[in-house]
Amino acid sequence: MRHQKTIILILFIFIQSLAVSAKDYKASFFNIKSDGLTMNTRSIQFAIDYINKKGGGRLIFYVGRYLTGSIHLKSNVTLQLEEGAVLLGSTNPFDYDRIGNTALIHARDLENVGITGKGMIDGQGRALANNSIQYANAGLIEDILKYDRTRESIRPMVIYFYGCKNVNIKEIILQNSACWLQTYERCKELVIDSITVNNVAFWNSDGIDVVDCDNVIITNNNINAADDGICLKSHNEKFYCNNILIENNIVRTSANGIKLGTAGKGGFKNIKIINNTVYNTYRSAIALQSVDGGFLEDIVVDGLKSTNTGNVIFLRLGERLAGKKSTLKRILIKNVVADVPLGKADTGYDYEGPIEDMPRNISPIIIAGLPGQYIEDVTFSNFDISYPGGGSKFMAFVALDKLDNIPEVPAGYPEFSMFKEVPAWGIYVRHAKNINFSNINLKAEKKDYRLPIVMDDVHNALLKKMKFEQIEQKKLLYTYKSTNVSVN
Template sequence: MTLKTLSRLLMISSAIGFAFFLSCKAGKTEIDSEKAWKRADKIISEIVVPEFPDRTFNVADYGAKADGSTNNSEAFKKAIAACNGAGGGMVLVPAGKYLTGPIHLKSNVNFHLAEGAEILFSKEKSDYLPMVHTSYEGVELMNYSPLIYAFEQENIAVTGKGTFNGQANNGNWWPWSGADRYGFKEGMQEQKNEHNLPRLRKMNEEGTPVAERTFGEGHQLRPTFFEPFGCENVLVKGVTFTNAPFWVMHPIKSNNVTVDGVTVRSHGPNNDGCDPEYSKNVHIKNCLFDTGDDCIAIKSGRNNDGRRVAIPSENIVVENCVMKDGHGGVVMGSEISAGVRNVFVRNCQMDSPNLDRAIRIKTNTLRGGFVENVYVKDVQVGQVKEAVLKINTYYGIYANQEGEYIPTIKNIYMENVQVENGGEYGILIKGREQSPVENVNFTNVTIKSTETPLSVENCEPIKFINTTINGQKY
């Protein structure tokens, strides 16, 4: 039995076990909070964290130069190949500045940055060719390589106290977003041009094979920063990411992912901190997110692509993290067509006048999908701009966001949540008449101040236990 098969069997048994303690009475779901959080602990205990042989491959021995100007792509490639060929170990990057193109990880390799090491990623777009199988906003395609990439590998890690600097600012990748504040100027090519996103969207609608969805040179779709694609047993620990072209950490179709003690300081366009997509058994802990978009955004494909792949993102635990800045603290969507289930968030701090929402679920009838079994506990919120909890089934930043796929959202639990300033809304929910939001629960929640305590459409009555908003008990 392969490791991948064993992992999938374990996940199936975990899902069965999880469903066992959810009991339905008269169509309503009831849950024992203590059992739910024991389930979170069980998920964590079952995640395989990779370990590596005690062998070190110093990139300097393969020709790497820490001068900030020599391109070290070949030296890094040789060190990774040697490590992989020997059966695994650590590829060590000593202190200093190292320029490189994309880094492609192989099985059983721990790519380790020593304290004082900084990786500077090349600004030459041609360095990120040939194209690789990747994804853009929930749609698979052939495009520029992510800055750090692994495809169908096992037991990989990126660790250490150093910094990965994507150098996407200052006129590099960011202008392709089309936003003036990121360097876009009239006459430049950008992602919304017909040969970019509209072309990719059409390929998604028509079911074009991924191998034929070729972009890369001559197109303006930015690569992700760190992307393990179809990988087993992934660890990201201790490092700092900054100046990302696009999403920062994007585990896609991957199982057993641990993100521990990572710092993300990246305020570029679409600079989400961590976006698990079609991924299972994910543990995000002890991290600082200071981002230009969502801190954590859980995804599962956009529209037809999500329905084609049909792998929900599930069994995701977020704990002991600080969400300093970003559009949302923990978000599900909007690329969510294959669904999301079993998300646990505990012991986190969220506090910024620029942080729009603490917990957010966003979809529409083109995306469809489902969100179920979301648990939030022991969270401190200083201030958010729009809402503490926002659920929106009419999400759309583009035109024509209505379709035939009615989303379902149910079993949302918030417990022991303390909020100083809830912004415009304490709770903002827009469900669908055909499929109202079900079973939203607030227990021991205090929102000291907010402009509008509740704005709720097409949702079952929210269950309040010992909850106070603007001094009023609910």
């Protein structure tokens, strides 16, 4: 941990030194208009190119509304939006360039770039997405309109950085993307600090996506997203996410709070998730998933407050690509305080999680490997979890001698609800080895028809200082096809 803090300090000092030495240029110097009506794409791009040729600096936007289509950053250039400045994305899909992905702000294979300041970037995503649907219906855009919306690659995100080094995203307000808000792919030395995200304008609206990046700091951010809040991905089997710190963030989503591995072709290693808060979130507060042939290992979660969230911890090993085996091991999760609701945690938000995926009875912790492919070396300690209980006995899975009936779904999209009903209201572990739980407090407020803990095909497990409260239930644990499971 001390080593990672040193990396943070070095990165901040380096970025600040760049800011001190760089020259500032006012947007008005380049005749960039702040009336919210003039299309400034060419003027802003000219300014970026000019500053780059002059050795670098900051392009500063003061109070006003600046309308633009796609712009492309250059090395040693930072966009600085002062408080009251709003960079507005065009609502016309044809004003956006596609280079790998469609985005408002592109950066590709650059060094020393950033977006800073207390201003705002507004993607105007709802109008932009609806216009893309209108143009698709008119035949101007080719799309099958699955789920009555255009595909993700057509709907522009706000930020797409690829292959960049020394990236600083700080204090800015980012909102209303038509799709994923900001994606950083194969970047190194990336800092995302103290930003505000309000990305609930349309479907597929993630807060932060980090893909196959190295040395990343994501700290002190406040995120409200319709889709996953902070999502780490791996798109290429030759690359992986490495040495990433996710600390002191507040996250609310209608999907998962902090997630590793919707896409996991390469992998994830050396990830620290420290002192974060997740609230009013439909799916999992923390989801660690290795399902596409890659690896997920050496992960630390230390300090999590999860309030009104459908599932607290979900660990999943899958096989979505035929013949591609994945691994998930060496996971430490500690110091967790959580409560889960009986109903939908995101009721009332514009884009709620799908009701058809809603399990009838919630399970706060699920660890699910595959037959012959075990999740390994997992340690949980210092948990305090409150569950409302009161689940429906008609829906609850209580046939403990028939655990084989719970579907494996190795190729299924990984979500904690993928198994529908599971047999434990507290902790359900399946296909795992070397699992340790210590100092775990579980409380069911009302009567539940399931046991606190069920282990299926689990080998070498230790449960120490386990406490639970459950009306009319005195038994803590049921094991099935398991060996060397001890309770102390």
